[in-house]
Amino acid sequence: MIASEDEQFSRPYDQQVEFRQLEAFVAVGTELHFGRAAEKLHMGQPTLSELIRRLERELGTSLLTRTTRRVALTQAGTELLGRAKLIIDEVEGAVAAVRRIAEGGAGRVRLGITPPVAPVLAPHLAAALKAAAPDVELSVRRMWLPDLQRVVADIDGELDIAITCGLVPDPPGIISEVFCAEPLMVAVRPDHRLAGQGAVDLTDLSSETLGVHSDALFPAWTLAQRQALEAANVSPPTVELTDTDLSAGRWAAQPDVDWILTTRSVAGSHMSTPLLPTSPARIVPYTLQWCPIRAATAAVGRFVHLALSVDVPPGWLTQQDHLRHATH
Structure with missing residues (x-):
């Protein structure tokens, strides 16, 4: 004995609803036409019809009314259509987000x-x-x-x-x-004997007192300066700067300092004393x-x-x- 459609719907399958079933239903529920929905999904109409029938059996209710002239949503179908659209949007959004992360476009x-x-x-x-x-x-x-x-x-x-x-x-x-x-620069006082030169050889300053930051304050910057001096084979006398700002824009107010090492990015707009490039050119890597x-x-x-x-x-x-x- 073959069960009626209502009897079939009263005994839903144990399988879970598939995503492609929801896609198929949304296409039909939106177009209200199986032919147009099948074209939209790039599948045959028999395959689409089977997906809808399986979905209805799984949910235990009719989602669409079908005649030879029209397709319409049932009350259950209307409820599912709105929810299914949200589910599809969420899944598509999740897939796009994961792909952006996988491709380095997000994260x-x-x-x-x-x-x-x-x-x-x-x-x-x-x-x-x-x-x-x-x-x-x-x-x-x-x-x-x-x-x-x-x-x-x-x-x-x-x-x-x-x-x-x-x-x-x-x-x-x-x-x-x-x-x-970045190119290493030298800052000297405006009245320094080298202030008017286009560039300064660090060996010309080897006997003059260099102002340096405290290692405790800026260990990376003091390391870079030591490496530049070692590369130039220069060991000038040093004194710790009282200016605790990285730019050391007020270094010239410290009378026991004759010059400092800096770069344009470190000095910024705070330096009021002449900035001179080094010759031969020295760098801060x-x-x-x-x-x-x-x-x-x-x-x-x-x-x-x-x-x-x-x-x-x-x-x-x-x-x-x-x-x-x-x-x-």
Whole structure:
């Protein structure tokens, strides 16, 4: 004995409703025409009809009334249509969001920087990331160098990427790349004997007192300065600056200081004394460090690629082979 349609609906299947059944129903419920709905879904009309019948059997009720001339929604069908549209929109939105994350178009990047990176380089890279991947969230955290290297090396840490000035040791499991550099500058007093020159050889200042920041205040910046002096084979007498701002814009008020080392990004608009380039040219390199495990996340990997390939800020040096040191 064959059960009636009502009897069939009263005994729903144990299978769960499939997503493609909802897609089929929404197409028919919207078009109210099986032929047009089948064309919209790029499937045959018999396949579409079978999907609707299976859905009705699973739900235990009729969703559509069909005649030779028209298709109409039942009360249950009207209720399901609105809900099914929301479900499809949510699923499609979720799929699109996951794909954006997988492709590096969305997600989160946690960047740690030392203070010298903050004035120019960090905003430059943030703007480049915003232009390339506006849905990627970039959080930037300023840190002292020892803490920065410790946290970026922690596999469960709070950072994905670190940027600092100077050449720094590679923490275990971390990849490092010197990816850009800024010309080193010398600041002297307006009445200094070298103030009118176009450039200054650091050896000409080797006997004059250099003002330096405290290691405790700016360890990354003092490291970069020491490395520049070592590269120039210069060991001038030094005194600690009383100006505790990174820019050291008030250094000339300290009478026992004859000159300081700086860059245009560090000095900013605060420097009132002459700024002179060095000859031969000296640089302050900037090092990018990242954990390869976290860089497997597309957003982090995208930021690393962008930092290594985007144009550097005006006046900076781009990625040259002589600025790089080996990755691991």
